[in-house]
Amino acid sequence: MRGRVAYCEVPKLAGVYTFAVNLAEHLPRLGYELRLVGVGPQAKADYARSLSLLPAEILAPEARDFEPQRDALVDWLRRESIDIVMISGSETEHRLVPALPPSVRVVSVVNNATRGHYRVATYGHERMHRVVCVSPRLQRDIIRWCGVPAEKVELIPYGIDVEAYARAGEKETQPAAFSVGEGGVQRAMAQRFCRPYGAWGSTPATTQGSRPGLLSVAPAGLGAQSGPYGLSVAATGLGAQSGPYGLSVAATGLGAQSGPYGLSVAATGLGAQSGPYGLSVAPAGLGAQSGPYGLSVAATGLGAQSGPYGLRLVYLGRMFDAPKGIFLIPKILKRLDRAGVSFHLTVIGDGPDVGRFAARMAAAGLAARWTHRGAMRYDVVPAELARHDVQLLPSRHEGLPLTLLEGMAAGCVPVASRLSGITDYAIATSEQGFLCRVGRAADFASAICELAADRARLRRMSAAAADRVRREFTSERMAQRYARLFDAILAEPRSAAWSARSRRPGVAEACLASFRRALPAPVKNAVRATCERMGWTV
Numbered sequence: 001m002r003g004r005v006a007y008c009e010v011p012k013l014a015g016v017y018t019f020a021v022n023l024a025e026h027l028p029r030l031g032y033e034l035r036l037v038g039v040g041p042q043a044k045a046d047y048a049r050s051l052s053l054l055p056a057e058i059l060a061p062e063a064r065d066f067e068p069q070r071d072a073l074v075d076w077l078r079r080e081s082i083d084i085v086m087i088s089g090s091e092t093e094h095r096l097v098p099a100l101p102p103s104v105r106v107v108s109v110v111n112n113a114t115r116g117h118y119r120v121a122t123y124g125h126e127r128m129h130r131v132v133c134v135s136p137r138l139q140r141d142i143i144r145w146c147g148v149p150a151e152k153v154e155l156i157p158y159g160i161d162v163e164a165y166a167r168a169g170e171k172e173t174q175p176a177a178f179s180v181g182e183g184g185v186q187r188a189m190a191q192r193f194c195r196p197y198g199a200w201g202s203t204p205a206t207t208q209g210s211r212p213g214l215l216s217v218a219p220a221g222l223g224a225q226s227g228p229y230g231l232s233v234a235a236t237g238l239g240a241q242s243g244p245y246g247l248s249v250a251a252t253g254l255g256a257q258s259g260p261y262g263l264s265v266a267a268t269g270l271g272a273q274s275g276p277y278g279l280s281v282a283p284a285g286l287g288a289q290s291g292p293y294g295l296s297v298a299a300t301g302l303g304a305q306s307g308p309y310g311l312r313l314v315y316l317g318r319m320f321d322a323p324k325g326i327f328l329i330p331k332i333l334k335r336l337d338r339a340g341v342s343f344h345l346t347v348i349g350d351g352p353d354v355g356r357f358a359a360r361m362a363a364a365g366l367a368a369r370w371t372h373r374g375a376m377r378y379d380v381v382p383a384e385l386a387r388h389d390v391q392l393l394p395s396r397h398e399g400l401p402l403t404l405l406e407g408m409a410a411g412c413v414p415v416a417s418r419l420s421g422i423t424d425y426a427i428a429t430s431e432q433g434f435l436c437r438v439g440r441a442a443d444f445a446s447a448i449c450e451l452a453a454d455r456a457r458l459r460r461m462s463a464a465a466a467d468r469v470r471r472e473f474t475s476e477r478m479a480q481r482y483a484r485l486f487d488a489i490l491a492e493p494r495s496a497a498w499s500a501r502s503r504r505p506g507v508a509e510a511c512l513a514s515f516r517r518a519l520p521a522p523v524k525n526a527v528r529a530t531c532e533r534m535g536w537t538v
Contacts, residue, residue, distance in 0.1 A: 002031035003083035003490055008093040010038040011052040013318060013350060013375050015402040016088050016111060019158055021054050021378055026479030032486055037076065039069050040092050051377055070099040077104055084486055089117055097124040105129045105489045110138045111399035112323075113422060113537050115145075122146040129489040132156050135400040137421025141537050154485060157425070158400050159478030162470045165409035168382035169466070310342025311452050314388040314412060316381070316403040317395075319351030322521065325394035325417065326353060328441055330360040332392070333369065335445035341452045345370040345392075348384060385410035389458060390448060396438060396528050397537075398422050405473050408433070408465035413458060415447045420535040426473070431464045439529040 036056035060072035391407035393416035414433035436443035
């Protein structure tokens with residue numbers, strides 16, 4: 001073992017914890033052990049045990065004063081023989097930097113593009129051996145604005161477990177729908193982007209009345225009409241009535257029963273099973289499989305392509321509008337709805353603005369067009385993302401969004417805010433995703449409409465996005481870079497003593513901070529969006 005590393009972070013719904021999980025997977029093979037530690041009441045409050053894949057030790061959980069927190073951390077570092085301490089954005093741990101034993105090397109990880117985060121992450125940089133930035137924008141800003149010598153600033157981007165996403169993608173290439181040829185029932189292999197929430201492909205030549213993002217199925221001699229959320233099928237001699245969310249089929253001698261989101265059809269000799277959001281129809285001798293959001297239909301002589309919700313959109317991240325811009329999503333989706341694009345949004349994550357987001361979705365008439373999955377453990381995220389086509393990332397500021405890398409690795413085409421030196425670092429070409437002006441719903445909606453109208457392009461971009469992450473942003477590659485960094489700083493002399501007195505904020509800085517706190521949130525958001533479009537960090 002070359003050394004022991006302590007990372008001052010606890011399990012929580014945040015990229016900094018996902019980063020720790022990814023790093024810890026590979027460091028032992030490279031000679032380093034990673035431990036998580038938190039200090040004080042805030043660390044105790046942040047600890048999300050339901051998400052804990054890599055546990056943390058909480059020190060001085062009730063102590064609010066500096067001295068007991070300092071003593072608890074210093075004692076723990078000595079007791080555990082820690083060689084290197086990594087800190088990120090916590091003010092508690094950063095203010096303890098001057099008190100760390102001289103033998104302990106200190107590495108600060110800068111992971112968010114805001115002036116406030118920069119001030120915290122570089123506080124005491126004279127005592128630090130390295131300041132690591134996760135994207136080029138952050139590296140540039142830290143050198144330019146924070147007085148950190150360029151030789152102490154390193155660029156090490158985040159990496160993810162790409163193998164987990166590859167395995168999830170392989171599962172999604174299994175049969176997800178049925179099609180029936182003239183000789184009987186044949187299982188249709190879904191294409192790469194066809195997953196259990198629906199399936200797309202080439203529709204029969206006799207299909208009528210279809211719109212981009214919606215699927216209508218019509219065998220020879222049958223006319224198909226699409227409803228706002230799904231499809232209705234009418235055949236000679238059959239009457240079709242569409243419900244508000246799905247499919248209703250009525251034929252002479254058939255009895256129809258409606259469920260809360262669609263219709264269950266029962267006919268003499270036919271068995272109908274309804275799923276929570278749609279319909280599964282199985283005629284005599286035919287097999288039908290339903291996904292949680294839609295319908296798989298098989299009938300002799302019919303080619304079935306399911307997907308009443310069209311594009312599967314996903315937002316993965318914290319439900320907090322100030323940094324993540326989530327209140328833009330209802331505006332984006334409203335534009336899609338007006339354009340006739342069929343879609344369903346899945347939200348994975350939690351946060352303080354869940355309720356207000358739901359209210360905005362309802363006010364936009366989109367309450368039935370989204371599902372909230374809540375917070376998920378990191379190890380189940382790959383399979384969930386693999387069921388989706390497009391990832392939304394309307395953030396106002398980021399460092400390097402791990403959720404963006406995860407979505408791309410899962411084959412989701414990213415439609416993201418253009419954050420100079422951040423999102424355009426991950427999405428390097430127009431074939432790997434869409435970059436939109438911050439806060440412009442029309443830009444996001446236009447990109448998604450393009451994907452809905454061109455499924456071949458969707459497939460190409462999905463493959464390109466996944467390839468980008470699997471080549472450049474792997475957790476193994478990230479761990480190798482950190483191991484080399486640790487080797488280098490352990491070979492360097494101890495840092496000189498540093499006094500907190502040398503880094504007190506000036507009067508102008510304190511006045512600016514007070515002014516920013518006094519601004520209403522909408523004003524701050526508008527200023528940040530405008531500055532971000534010009535590439536300015538605020």
